Structures are given as structure tokens and as C-alpha cells.
Amino acid sequence: MADAAEWSSGLSFTSSYVSNGTSPDAAPPPVAAVEPTPSLEVVSLTRLSCNLERLLLVDTDLDCSDADIMVESAPVGIHRCILAARSKFFHDLFARDAKVCAEGVVKKAKRPQYKMSELVPYGHVGTEAFMLFLSYVYTGKLKPYPPEVSQCVDGMCAHDACRPAVNFVVELMYASSVFQVSELVSLFQRRLITFVEKACVACVEDIIPILLVAYHSQLNQLLSDCIQRIARSNLDLVTLDKELPPEVAAEIKDLRKKSQAVELDVSIVDPIHEKRVTRIHRALDSDDVALVELLLTESNVTLDDANALHYAAMYCDSKVVAEILELGLANVNLKNARGYTPLHVAAMRRELAVIMSLLEKGASALETTDDGQNAVSICRRLTRAKDYYAKREKGQETNKDRLCIDVLEREMMRNPISVEDSVTSPLLADDLHMKLLYLENRVAFARLFFPTEAKLAMHMAHTEKTLEFAGLTASKSFGNLREVDLNETPIMQNKRLRSRVDALARTVELGRRYFPNCSEVLDKFLEDDQPDLFYLQTGTPDEQKMKKMRFSELKTDFQKAFTKDKAVNGRSGLSSSSSSTSSLKRDLKQQNTVKKRSPKSSNTIRVSNVCLVDMEE
Structure with a gap:
């Protein structure tokens, strides 16, 4: 469970020595232990904190908020006076809007409304993360992270560095950095550094969102730790180029070349081969399967050589994956250099149509990665408890993450090969x-x-x-x-x-x-x-x-x-x-x-x- 730090309030302690006319050098008489008594200031601040927290309750009869921030298509009421006093970002934002309204450029609205997607241009800040951020701004105390959004549904996970735990702290970091609350930025940076240290080789993908928030928030120490960690990993070059900023990917490649600690993709051994593989990937990006067939006939590179099915399962539309499978030229259970099959990659993406297409063509749900994870365990580790256990209203679609897990679990039970046979090493x-x-x-x-x-x-x-x-x-x-x-x-x-x-x-x-x-x-x-x-x-x-x-x-x-x-x-x-x-x-x-x-x-x-x-x- 993620640790939640609180601002500790100072306490005044009563002295156990009372002057009785004796010499100052004399030993004080024994006095029974006295419980520390909080000062009046501490009591007042604590009471003020509790009173301000009541403003965030949405089930009260009285709503004192004077503006809304749209978070995940739902309005969250805010009190501009509090945010302006605690955050320079909000102070400047509200002052600018007030000046524009005063000049008559924009007609003054009855209730100002802002969009989280416009306030935080990079990354994502969900409702739970924003409410926890607001709670700190209002009260000066950081509450424990809600388990339904900071824990996965893998029963064998300690939830100390799984993807939901990482993503929730990343959301909090985006909010704290953009809204310029420095004490929270320092706290969450330490927490994310701990995540980077705990990430195992098989879960190096979990570092990518941490690297991105460090890059956009200009957190140099955290960014450096992420770059060093990924440079020592076996994360493939395609993922580096597709998911990281160009300058960061280039720095990681330079570090690998200098250290010679990580062997580069062995399937790309010469520039001509690399060029042909890149062409196949670009054709897949363009959803042009006919061009992929043409490139295969003009060279000796196969779909398996280019890990084309892995690439399509991660980055392409489900229709493209189905068309590639219809060619019958790819091994659906082929493992790449990291020990992942296309189904493992699809489970990481959690795209149901891609998963079902692979299963229909014979992909095995029992195949395990080098660290013993199968497609179901990968998917469960990436799924939040909130999404998995959410109650479905009548006529409402079931959460896609839950569907992916259900489909993979049914496949494992249906498969005639026993599960225990997959655990042999x-x-x-x-x-x-x-x-x-x-x-x-x-x-x-x-x-x-x-x-x-x-x-x-x-x-x-x-x-x-x-x-x-x-x-x-x-x-x-x-x-x-x-x-x-x-x-x-x-x-x-x-x-x-x-x-x-x-x-x-x-x-x-x-x-x-x-x-x-x-x-x-x-x-x-x-x-x-x-x-x-x-x-x-x-x-x-x-x-x-x-x-x-x-x-x-x-x-x-x-x-x-x-x-x-x-x-x-x-x-x-x-x-x-x-x-x-x-x-x-x-x-x-x-x-x-x-x-x-x-x-x-x-x-x-x-x-x-x-x-x-x-x-x-």
C-alpha cells in the first residue's frame, strides 16, 4: 500500500520540573508522567482543517462552491478563494479570468467552469486523484490512497508497485506539478523513485508513465533514474521509439551503446534488415496489409523476423490484427526477445477484440513469460479494483478490462492442456x-x-x-x-x-x-x-x-x-x-x-x- 504522509502538527509539552525554591543545580523532584497537551494553536488549526474538509462533501444540503472543474466528464465543485490562496497556478488563472471579464472581452458567466484536460495538457488526472489533491489543499493533510484506484486485482500482488499504484501517484504528480504545490511534488517524487527501484526486469513497462511525468514536469532527478533504469533493461527499441520522447529514447540508446550492458535486438543485425523491418512496421501503422504482403515478397524478411504480430497486437487496430492473422504467415505463439507472445502483448494493451482474434487463431492462454506470468495474470495486474468490481447498470456496457480477464480465464479453463503443465522449470x-x-x-x-x-x-x-x-x-x-x-x-x-x-x-x-x-x-x-x-x-x-x-x-x-x-x-x-x-x-x-x-x-x-x-x- 502506498504510504500517505501527513503534515505533522507541533505539540507543546508541559514541563515535569516545577520550581520549589531549591537550587537550580539540584535534581528535580520525581513527578509522574504527564500526557502531552496540545497547544491552543494546534487545536484551532486541527478544527479549522476539519471544517474546511466538510466543504468537499458532495452529499450535504449546502453547496458553497463557486466554480466547477470538469474531471472525466463530471463537474467537481471548487472554492476559488481557497485554491487561489494555496496555489499560484490557480491564483493567476482566476486573476486572469477576472481581468478579462472586467474588461468586457468575455461575458461574465454565472458559474465559471474549467476542463481538467485543458488545465493539465500532459497526462491524465482522474476524479479520485483530484479529490485527494483538493483534500490536501483544503486541510493540509494527505489522506491514504483509495484502494479501489491504487490496487490491482491480482490476488498475489503486494500492491506496492503494480501499475494501478504507479498510475495513481503519477496522476497526483501531474496535478501537483501543474498546480504548483511544491510540497506535494517533493513527496510524490520520492514515492515514484521508490517505484523505479522496486520495478523488476519484467515490469519495466511500468516505468514508462513515471518517465513521462518526470519529463513533462521537469523533475531531473526522477527522469535520470528512469533513464538509467530503462537503459539497463531489455526494453526493445520499438517501444523506446513509439512511447518515449525522441531525445529521451536517443539518450537511452547512447547509454546502452556505451555500457554494452544490454544486448540490442538480435533480430536486427544489419542496416538493410533494419530498414526492411521498419518498412513493415510503417505499413502496419498505415493499416495497409496489402503493402505488408508486397514487402514480404520483395525480401527474405518474414512476419516472425519482424515480430509483426507483436507490433500489430500492441499498436494497430483490431481489424489489422485480424487481417494479419488471415494471412496465415505468423506464429501466434512466437516469443520475442523479451519472452512475450502476441497474446501477452495484447493483454498488456487490454484490447478485447485483439485478444479474441488471437485466441480464435490458436494463441495459447497458458503460455508464460520468462518470469512466470501468463496473459491473465498480466491483465489482472494492470486492472484497477474499481474497474473490475464496478456494478454494471442496466443497459450499461461491462468494463473492457473485466471482459478481457473473463475471456482469458474462460480460455484457460476450456483448454485441454492442464495449467500445471505450464509450470515446469x-x-x-x-x-x-x-x-x-x-x-x-x-x-x-x-x-x-x-x-x-x-x-x-x-x-x-x-x-x-x-x-x-x-x-x-x-x-x-x-x-x-x-x-x-x-x-x-x-x-x-x-x-x-x-x-x-x-x-x-x-x-x-x-x-x-x-x-x-x-x-x-x-x-x-x-x-x-x-x-x-x-x-x-x-x-x-x-x-x-x-x-x-x-x-x-x-x-x-x-x-x-x-x-x-x-x-x-x-x-x-x-x-x-x-x-x-x-x-x-x-x-x-x-x-x-x-x-x-x-x-x-x-x-x-x-x-x-x-x-x-x-x-x-
């Missing part, structure tokens, strides 16, 4: 073990802090039908290890692990859907806390005492989050007495395939084969 097996360990720990902690709801989610996901994973870090001292079957083949083991991963991932998805605030606390805990926090039988007595204190704090955080989740479900159409649990139970009843059973309660929860003792002792 030791590298992918290790990756599967790590994902499974993360999910086991996450679900175990969820069962610890809200057991009834977690058990319901596990029941809906059929988790009880899969075998529990012993864990990579399990040791003999903790016991309870699952017996090893020496007759189990690697394929059988992968099948067992994969079924457990799918069930746990579904459990996590249900938790995010019905308990978003609890899931947010859990994400933060798994990201920040030390891995041995709950190894309660180890460490000194002082360390164990600190662990118990941390556990108590965590229980309080979960209780607050759980209360918020119940309140949200109450406002979303349930009765005031209803909770997230009742909503989850209602969905459970709708699953006819799930048999009723009452799981036995347990006083201990095992996390990676660690038995948690009762913290209340």
Missing part, C-alpha cells in the same frame, strides 16, 4: 512457492484478526478442498509439517500447489471486495513489519513484550478498519444493522455448488508453520 516452481507462501501468510493473518469473515471467504473460494502448504521457511522445531510424498511427480506437485494458489488468491479477492479497509491494513502490515514479528517463542523477554505491544496496536487498527467496512456496506444499500459479513453470507448462499459445513474452531493460527500463542495471556 525450477525457476517458475520457486516463484510459485514464494507466491503460495505470501498467500498462506496473508490468509492466516486474516483468519487471526477477523476469523468468521475469513472462514466464509475461504469457504466461498473452496480453499478447504486444497492441501495446506507447509511453507519454505518451516523448520522441524515448529512441527506440524505435511508429510512428503516421495511418489509425487513434479507435475503432480505443481498441480497441488497451483490449486492452492488459485483458491487462496480467490479468498484474498473476496476479502478485498467485502473488507477493503481491513485488506489495506493487512497490506501495510505485510509490507512494513519484520517477518519474525510473530515468532513469539524466540527472542528476549523484552523483544517478546514489544511483539505483544505491536500485536495489540495491530488489533486496534483492524477493529477500526472493520468498523469502516461495516459502515460502507451499510451505506451501499444494506440495512443499518447489516455488515460486510451478512453481505458475504448472502453471496455464499447463492453458490449452489458449495455444500454447507461448519468448520471447527481453533484457538491457534499457523503462519508458515509458526503457532501463534494467545496474545491475551
